[in-house]
Amino acid sequence: MVRLNKIYTRTGDDGTTGLVDGSRLPKHHARMEAIGAIDEANSAIGLAAAALSGDRMAEVLHRVQNDLFDLGADLATPLADGEDFAPSEMVLRMVGSQTAWLESAIDDATAKLEPLTSFILPGGSEAAARLHVARASARRAERSVVAMAGQVPVNPAASAYINRLSDLLFVLARLANDGGRADVLWVPAANR
Template sequence: MVRLTRIYTRTGDKGKTSLGDGARVDKHALRVEAYGTVDEANAVLGLARLHAEAGEHAILARIQNDLFDLGADLCTPPAGDEQPGTRLRVVQSQVDRLEAEIDAANAKLAPLESFILPAGTPLAAHLHHARTVVRRAERLITALAGREPVNPVAVAYVNRLSDLLFVLARAANAGGAADVLWTPGANR
């Protein structure tokens, strides 16, 4: 367990931060940008939870915890000789759980007949916001993976998570009945 006795350390005052393996990098490094964006998504999910009912609240609470796992995974670059279980990494069972939750929630929704706008209930709007932040995190993580080692399961996790948030947003809009549909060219 992490124990924080002091919040400020002054070690980042010159634009550097420490990764989980102790390496010092620029605060604007792609790896830091990736896990910082995961943190941003987590904060948006905290807002969504303010509007969630018990079942949704439990799913979002699990996801928020997973996002801390993902941040820990991303902040510690995989080592070539790393033994399984020596570092906190996102694992396939977390991706599998997201897929099961997507399937369960989507089974209750009417098929899409149009693209939908990120709107509706307060919960749906926050979930759509979180989805877009997760998509940005995914773009950053895949860019990072093109340059440095990244746990491939982390990429799969954020990809599935954005899908789940989309389905949960539709569910929050009266099972999709209150989705706000896009009308192409409506304001020409």
């Protein structure tokens, strides 16, 4: 259980932030950029879930939001010498079953959709538009995690999860557009 008695600590006033192991990094470090991008994607998903209140898709998004907190904790925990990315009672790590659940949710949603005949524009209904914003945010978060992996080790399960997330958000956006029937299709060179 997490307990926050005080929201501000003043410890970051020097431009650093603390990690799970107690070490500190500059706030502009690739690790912090990745953690921040995950947080932004989570917030965008929350906005999309609010537009889907009471819908089964909102439940799916709330589960994703919880997983993204796990992902943030994983990224905020540096790999100690001699350790691997196995979770323990003291170390929260992403695991393959979280990505497998995403893949199952993607497959379930895709089964309800007609195949695409064109790329689609991000929009349609308000809920679909919010899901597309969340999708784009998740893709940026993925790029940040990949950049982090260029500097420090990243849990492969964390990388896989964030890679699949934008796919889930894409198919959910199509579902929110009346099962894809209200998707706005791209018309190449339409305005030449």
